[in-house]
Amino acid sequence: MCGIFGVMDKRRQMMDGSGIREALSTMNERGSGEGAGYVAYGIYPDYRDCYALHVFLDNPCESKGIVDATLEQWGTIEHDEAIPTCDQPGLRANCTPWRYFFKPDASLAPGSATPEKDVVTNLVMQINAGANGAEVVSSGKNVGVFKSGGAGSWPEAVADYYRIQDYEGYLWLAHNRYATSSPELWERPDPFNLHDWSVVENGKTTTYGTNRRYIESFGYNCTTSTDSEVIAYAIDLMVRRHGLDIDLAVRALAPPYWEEIDQMPEAEQKLNRALRFAYGSAAMNGPFTVVAANPDMMVGFTDRGKLRPMVVGECADRLYIASEESAIRAMEPDVESITRPAAGEPVIGRVAP
């Protein structure tokens, strides 16, 4: 199960979190009340040039000292503070959410085309792999993840705990978790984020082991045993480091069946065969619907057998992708178009430059 929801405004008009909270809560039946989360782009305009690191600290004393020291090795902390929270009955906080606004030292990744992002990737991997009581849950510019796990983590409680109605973003993803393992961990529910990219997923890939080994061979460390984490890293690898267009990256993750490739025109066949050979270990099987986003786009796609739902809504400048139509109509009652795209047809919305 799980319920997912994404909304993007093509002209970067801001939406506060209250509508997203309402949309996600229409799909409460899809979750088990043991995890929910939100991610929004555009929320930190005052620190737009800094990487915003959202970190879960086991305690703000020892754990924070370790994070401070690691960040100072890799760059400069412009500002840091506790993320404002508001206690909710029934939601037990087992960590302290903290945020850093951080400028990485680009000279520490010589020869990289994207040195700042390499630095951020490295330090996220380093902090998350260590037994230091700290987990970085988001690390991009002008973006932040707000999530929690454990009993009482229903979409409304998580939204109210972080007061997401106080944040304004032009692109939001949200996730309501039906926990199948480790429900108590706060870093475990979606969304997952690594600098630009965020991922929410409804499903369970059966290729997790293969995909994880593949992505770890490129230096990513998977610490949460969750497929969404692997998907976020795989997209970062293919799009940022290998330079693939997003539609090709999606086709690598959810490729057409060989029999379908056999029916394609020759040039298409060649491209699809090459993708399947090059990224065979990244291809995902099992049931899933994924919605991923970066500062410029939102993309949704399902597994090839279409074992999970995906509904797409469009209304003026807004693009919606959700598990259920009711979530879209909760936010946009007069939505102009509702479609259910076929498996293997990625839905890509781009923000105007």
Next chain:
Amino acid sequence: MTKQVTIDAKGVHYTPLNQQIRKALEDGADEVVVNNVLGQRFIGDGLHGDATIRVNGVAGGDLAMFMSGPTIIVHGNAEHAPGNTMDSGKVVIHGSAGDAVAHSMRGGKVFVRGDIGYRGGIHMKQYETQRPILVVGGSAQTFLGEYMAGGLLVVLGLDGVMKAREIGSGIHGGEIVIRGDVDDACLAAGAKKVPLTDEDRTRIAPVLREFADDFGLDPEPIVNANYTRIVPASARPFAGKYTWE
């Protein structure tokens, strides 16, 4: 004189909403109008009798599950699995519906004016006089009639190209009737095409007329169109795959 009850579903969770609908029927309502429905699940589930329930809005998952008798008319779309294991009665959806429409249906009728998602009619079944019917006005998606064990599934494709592939994967009972030709490449293992005989046409014509009547369509072009009939190639399509004898 008919007794009508109107219920406002705005902001109401599905449990109290379905309790209100059930109560209205117990109190003798012939017609229940439910307004402002937004994804509430399980509407009409397990209800008996011959009342009519009108749903205005988007009906949530498992509409009319285990229902035995009533008629549900949805002015809007429906989510996944309307008609799930339905026993008898009728569901009329004026919009489109999600995946697994008529899942394991065992009797009655489900009519959808628009499109349906993947796995429409999955494991529909029949027994003696119980014979479920699913008719789709628009298009159906892949794995149509998957593991179908009985009943009648009709897809009219009135709004454009039919997208389904792997039609009748594992079908071992019942029949799938699709307007127009169906490419052999779209049939799954276990399914085969046969001509629609005059006898077949006479048999399904009343169903098509009822569908046209429910949605205000001209029945003649629908009744007289060309159809492809898809039936099981054998009663045990996977005999050689899952068993060793």
